[in-house]
Amino acid sequence: MNAPLTVYIVDDEEPIRHSLETLFGALSIPAKTFSTAAAFLEGYVEGCPGCAFVDLRMPGMSGLELLAELRRRNPSLPVVLMTGHGDATLRRQAQEAGAVATLEKPFSLERLMEILDRLLAKA
Amino acid sequence: MLCSTCHFPSSPTGRYCSFCGARQVAAAQNGPDLWLDAAKDRDLFERLSALTPDLMYVLDVVEERYRFVNDAVLRFLGCTREELMGPRGVQFVIESMHPEDRRQTMARHEELVRAYGERADPADDRRAERFDYRLRDSQGRWRWLQSWGAIFSRTEGGRVRQIWGIARDVSDQRDAEESVRLNEGRLRLALDMARMLSWDWMVGSNEVAFSADYGEFFGLPPTGLVVKNDETILEPVHPADREGVLRAFQSLLEGGGEFRVEFRGLPRDGEHAWYLARGRIRETLDGKPSRMIGITQDITLIKKAEGVLRRSNEELENRVRLRTAELQKANSLLQATMDSTLDGLLVVDLQRQVSGANRKFYEMWQIPDLADRRDHDVLLAAAKDQLLAPEAFVGKVRELFADPERECLDTLEFKDGRTFERLSGPHVLNGEVVGRVCSFRDVTEQKRTEESLAKQHRKLSTLSLTLSGEPSDIFERTVRILGDMFQVRVVCLSEVVGQELYFRAVYVDGNVSRDAGSCPLNITPCVTVETDKAIRVFDRVQERFPLASFLKDHNAVAYCGFPALSADGRVVAVTCLLDDKPREFTPEDQEILQLFGQRIAAEVERQRHLIEREKAEEQVLEFRVELAHVARLGTMGEMASGLAHELNQPLAALAMYASAAQQLASRFDSDELQKLLARIGEQSLRAGEIVRRMRSFVSRSPFRRAPTDVHPLIRDVLSILESDLRHNGVELRLDFDERLPPAFVDGIQIQQVLVNLIRNAIEALSRNDSGARLLSISTDSAETGVRVSVADTGCGLAPEIAANLFQPFQTTKPAGLGLGLAICRTLVEAHEGRIDCRPNPEGGTVFFFVLPIAQEQAVE
Numbered sequence: 001m002n003a004p005l006t007v008y009i010v011d012d013e014e015p016i017r018h019s020l021e022t023l024f025g026a027l028s029i030p031a032k033t034f035s036t037a038a039a040f041l042e043g044y045v046e047g048c049p050g051c052a053f054v055d056l057r058m059p060g061m062s063g064l065e066l067l068a069e070l071r072r073r074n075p076s077l078p079v080v081l082m083t084g085h086g087d088a089t090l091r092r093q094a095q096e097a098g099a100v101a102t103l104e105k106p107f108s109l110e111r112l113m114e115i116l117d118r119l120l121a122k123a
Numbered sequence: 124m125l126c127s128t129c130h131f132p133s134s135p136t137g138r139y140c141s142f143c144g145a146r147q148v149a150a151a152q153n154g155p156d157l158w159l160d161a162a163k164d165r166d167l168f169e170r171l172s173a174l175t176p177d178l179m180y181v182l183d184v185v186e187e188r189y190r191f192v193n194d195a196v197l198r199f200l201g202c203t204r205e206e207l208m209g210p211r212g213v214q215f216v217i218e219s220m221h222p223e224d225r226r227q228t229m230a231r232h233e234e235l236v237r238a239y240g241e242r243a244d245p246a247d248d249r250r251a252e253r254f255d256y257r258l259r260d261s262q263g264r265w266r267w268l269q270s271w272g273a274i275f276s277r278t279e280g281g282r283v284r285q286i287w288g289i290a291r292d293v294s295d296q297r298d299a300e301e302s303v304r305l306n307e308g309r310l311r312l313a314l315d316m317a318r319m320l321s322w323d324w325m326v327g328s329n330e331v332a333f334s335a336d337y338g339e340f341f342g343l344p345p346t347g348l349v350v351k352n353d354e355t356i357l358e359p360v361h362p363a364d365r366e367g368v369l370r371a372f373q374s375l376l377e378g379g380g381e382f383r384v385e386f387r388g389l390p391r392d393g394e395h396a397w398y399l400a401r402g403r404i405r406e407t408l409d410g411k412p413s414r415m416i417g418i419t420q421d422i423t424l425i426k427k428a429e430g431v432l433r434r435s436n437e438e439l440e441n442r443v444r445l446r447t448a449e450l451q452k453a454n455s456l457l458q459a460t461m462d463s464t465l466d467g468l469l470v471v472d473l474q475r476q477v478s479g480a481n482r483k484f485y486e487m488w489q490i491p492d493l494a495d496r497r498d499h500d501v502l503l504a505a506a507k508d509q510l511l512a513p514e515a516f517v518g519k520v521r522e523l524f525a526d527p528e529r530e531c532l533d534t535l536e537f538k539d540g541r542t543f544e545r546l547s548g549p550h551v552l553n554g555e556v557v558g559r560v561c562s563f564r565d566v567t568e569q570k571r572t573e574e575s576l577a578k579q580h581r582k583l584s585t586l587s588l589t590l591s592g593e594p595s596d597i598f599e600r601t602v603r604i605l606g607d608m609f610q611v612r613v614v615c616l617s618e619v620v621g622q623e624l625y626f627r628a629v630y631v632d633g634n635v636s637r638d639a640g641s642c643p644l645n646i647t648p649c650v651t652v653e654t655d656k657a658i659r660v661f662d663r664v665q666e667r668f669p670l671a672s673f674l675k676d677h678n679a680v681a682y683c684g685f686p687a688l689s690a691d692g693r694v695v696a697v698t699c700l701l702d703d704k705p706r707e708f709t710p711e712d713q714e715i716l717q718l719f720g721q722r723i724a725a726e727v728e729r730q731r732h733l734i735e736r737e738k739a740e741e742q743v744l745e746f747r748v749e750l751a752h753v754a755r756l757g758t759m760g761e762m763a764s765g766l767a768h769e770l771n772q773p774l775a776a777l778a779m780y781a782s783a784a785q786q787l788a789s790r791f792d793s794d795e796l797q798k799l800l801a802r803i804g805e806q807s808l809r810a811g812e813i814v815r816r817m818r819s820f821v822s823r824s825p826f827r828r829a830p831t832d833v834h835p836l837i838r839d840v841l842s843i844l845e846s847d848l849r850h851n852g853v854e855l856r857l858d859f860d861e862r863l864p865p866a867f868v869d870g871i872q873i874q875q876v877l878v879n880l881i882r883n884a885i886e887a888l889s890r891n892d893s894g895a896r897l898l899s900i901s902t903d904s905a906e907t908g909v910r911v912s913v914a915d916t917g918c919g920l921a922p923e924i925a926a927n928l929f930q931p932f933q934t935t936k937p938a939g940l941g942l943g944l945a946i947c948r949t950l951v952e953a954h955e956g957r958i959d960c961r962p963n964p965e966g967g968t969v970f971f972f973v974l975p976i977a978q979e980q981a982v983e
Contacts, residue, residue: 015776016772022779023783105774106776
């Protein structure tokens, strides 16, 4: 938790963005939120360390499309896809697209910490 | 030489006198010619010569004149003594001689005169010469004369002076001889022609003389005309017939009479000739057989002809017999035809004699047996008095006979109520009227039927009028009409409802009541006896149907009822008439009742259909509501994934807020707050989990089978239905076989089956107010796969319901659509599994299904 790491949260739903931001804040992890994929692509400075928590279903560019775009621009940024209704197909698609993990909403703190630990270990 | 009896000159060699026929006893004495000298002798001679029929004369050859002729000569020649003894007498005789005999006779005469003239032996003068010649008699006929002539006197010089002669007319004798000769020839010819042999058996000499050669006649070597009667005489006879021939002879000799025997000859060319021998015995004066004369005839041809004749006779007889049989047959057929027709037939000829009539005619007209059935007038007399109008009838008959060609059809009415139709027409044979044919038909019944039809028609008009009113009171109106129409005491009109006869309307003594109770169907006379046919009991109906209480109630004695059937053969309604006294119901009554009964049945069915339609409409409405509900559920299923997403977002936010709050609370070292926040997080997650499961359950997903452990499936379903179980106070008992192999199924579909079964069980238990509400779910290995059982301790299933339980739209639930178990079965069977139920030993029902075990090769 000492690494200069920022969590980018991309979700069209404000309660999700705010609750995640609050949670990361409580965990002392800096987080930045974006309401659309386009906004994230615009505000994100390439090369900055961190990881992205991206909602799968969003108006405009979807989570998978954003993932593909990021892979094109900056392959090093780990992306976690969040979904409100996970099934095997989506999970497989996410993995194929290069997501490090998928999170099914609602998820527990333990599940979140487990994923963060994995990301840190990688980094 | 002179005859020793008559002293006439006679033949010198003859043993009999040629003049008087007397036998010559001694040689005549040469003596003086005494009698010529005696006057009395001369007188005797003259008297004798005048009497004899023979012609006598003395001719003087010198003077060529007759010196003496007797009266016979004159009679023969038809001339007088003077003419004949005159100078032209001799010439007359010569001219009267037949030209063929004249010269010869003259020549012999001259020869005789010369010859005798030259001889001087006086004995010669006594020798008479015979001449046979023809002489014309007084009637111009040629007569044969046999004439004897001799020297009568000589001259001094010894020359012949006179000759005398005596001649006899032998024409008749010669004719007879000729005739005999002719007859003999003819006989011989006839015998030859007839292949006959005449024979003459001299019994004494035992010789048989035959008319032709004996041997030749029998086709054997010649034997001769006279044959010794010994064994050889039988040679031509067939050995087998010899004894018969001998026996015939023997019996003839002993018994006399006529001899007749047929026998065969010896076989020639493989055939026998047939002979017939006939003969008669000739007896001596003392009655001993002297000769047997007879003929033997070749009857081979006759026999053959007889055979042919016999055969042709037999054939003829046969034909006659056949023809007779044919005629008899035709005749009997005609008679049978005439007898079998329902019409009385009468054929009368122009002489008013009955030439034919069938039995029916006599029956119909009741003609007594004793009457002369051949005489039309007798028949007419016997018949006319039976009629209502005898005089008119007789008049008409007379009219008809007066006009043979006339045809007519008329009606005859009888005093006894019968009615005949008479069809009368000419009897025509080969284009000629030979009589009259009448056929009589008894149309009494037909007339009555017509009348009764008319009556019935009137009744039916009433029926159509009365049944055309308002249907609401049709039953009451009908019983009233029937009661009035039949004049019976009771009319019952009943509808069949299940196994009951329900009295819709009853008429008793003019009063009509509605809905008058019921009685069991199977004791009704109509239904007990026969269906769809009116039955009639004229008397003592209660004795025959002691169980039918309504008969007793109405004190019924007579019954007429009709059970009407529906199109599918069920008894729909029974209409019956009852009376408390014996009475007859006619077939027409029966028909009318039947018509009413059918109309009533139609009305009953109509009302029944109305009610059923209302019911069906209600049910359709219910179904529609439920279908709408199902449709909403379906829509919800489709919405479920979206819904799950929408719910998961706030739940996720909630959970994260809770986690964040928990982190923050840890800074204030508030354990209690942390715990609460942790609970919030947990519950949020739990809600998310429920949503997830629900979504996966309701979402429509393709049939995808995989090796699946059934226990998590059961647990998932139970978690969904947890609140239901709790709400209904159901105690849950799980009995899982932990070594159960995975089943090869689509988990979601199996969960659907489980939800249905468990929800049914919960419902069954919820209706069980007493006793334990226990739901047991167990798994075990069955022979064919993995078995899952869901047992409740509810009220159980009735057998008739259990039978159709898995059919669509079978339900025991008031609001059920009856699709649940049908869907379950469809799903289980799609897995090659099976589903069934059985009673639970602890009460209630056990539903169970068996799923196939996942095999290595079956894994996708």
